[in-house]
Amino acid sequence: MTKSLRTQLRLLPTHTGPFPLPPPTPSSLPSTPTAAFQTWLHDAITAGVIEPHALTLSTVDSSTGIPDSRVLILKDLDSARGWQFAIRGDGPKAAQLDGNPGVALCFYWAELGRQVRIRGRAVRLSVEEEERDWEGRPRASKVAAAASRTQSAVLGSLEELRGSVERVISTATASDSTGREEIQRPAWRVYAVSPVVVEFWQRSSDRLHQRVRFRKAEKDDREGGEGEDGWVKELLWP
Ligand SMILES: Cc1cc2nc3c(=O)[nH]c(=O)nc-3n(C[C@H](O)[C@H](O)[C@H](O)COP(=O)(O)O)c2cc1C
Numbered sequence: 001m002t003k004s005l006r007t008q009l010r011l012l013p014t015h016t017g018p019f020p021l022p023p024p025t026p027s028s029l030p031s032t033p034t035a036a037f038q039t040w041l042h043d044a045i046t047a048g049v050i051e052p053h054a055l056t057l058s059t060v061d062s063s064t065g066i067p068d069s070r071v072l073i074l075k076d077l078d079s080a081r082g083w084q085f086a087i088r089g090d091g092p093k094a095a096q097l098d099g100n101p102g103v104a105l106c107f108y109w110a111e112l113g114r115q116v117r118i119r120g121r122a123v124r125l126s127v128e129e130e131e132r133d134w135e136g137r138p139r140a141s142k143v144a145a146a147a148s149r150t151q152s153a154v155l156g157s158l159e160e161l162r163g164s165v166e167r168v169i170s171t172a173t174a175s176d177s178t179g180r181e182e183i184q185r186p187a188w189r190v191y192a193v194s195p196v197v198v199e200f201w202q203r204s205s206d207r208l209h210q211r212v213r214f215r216k217a218e219k220d221d222r223e224g225g226e227g228e229d230g231w232v233k234e235l236l237w238p
Pocket residue numbers: 051054068069070071072073074085086087088091092093094151152
């Protein structure tokens with residue numbers, strides 16, 4: 001007899017270790033969340049995690065109050081501005097960000113049993129940086145982005161999409177008098193997420209998973225000597 005989906009789900013193993021890296025503690029992590037994240041991202045890259053730079057971005061649709069999530073690629077990270085991603089300026093997530101810049105990002109590196117959650121505000125970068133990001137994209141992804149007329153709008157048929165791709169390619173080549181191909185940039189945005197809270201979670205084989213949270217230090221924290229580089233690190237119950 002075939003097992004029910006519920007049974008099949010219960011029988012699926014979750015990663016039980018052994019985990020290759022030591023569990024985090026407030027004192028073992030660097031003093032800022034960006035530095036700690038860079039260490040963990042580096043661990044994920046070194047361990048050969050597939051798409052370690054893939055993240056889930058959650059936004060809020062202010063018209064319904066219902067959150068929305070999708071996977072994106074991390075484009076850059078710096079301590080001054082935070083986690084950066086690039087999106088179309090005419091799709092649902094851009095509209096959601098216009099209505100409410102509050103976001104959550106989530107990274108999961110299954111091979112290492114690690115998750116990082118970031119909550120903060122998304123701030124749009126300058127047009128120059130958006131152009132630089134667009135120019136740095138591979139040709140195929142420029143063509144695909146330019147061919148997608150209004151991202152996430154209903155597409156009548158795949159022929160329509162193919163026709164749009166052909167038009168982008170022929171226009172790009174025709175407009176090129178100097179021999180350099182130019183693909184028309186669609187509405188394009190790059191955002192940086194300035195964090196308010198960042199949590200590092202690591203699976204433990206005894207299920208007592210370790211969690212360390214960074215939160216912005218408040219006045220009392222500093223007086224108590226707990227704030228370091230403007231951040232307080234604390235353990236959380238699993
Ligand atoms: C691995 C992966 C990477 C992706 N990277 C991006 C990205 O960097 N930027 C982007 O706009 N969409 C990216 N997407 C597509 C989005 O998940 C989403 O389908 C699309 O942006 C439309 O989202 P929206 O309807 O919420 O605006 C990626 C999807 C996957 C699965």
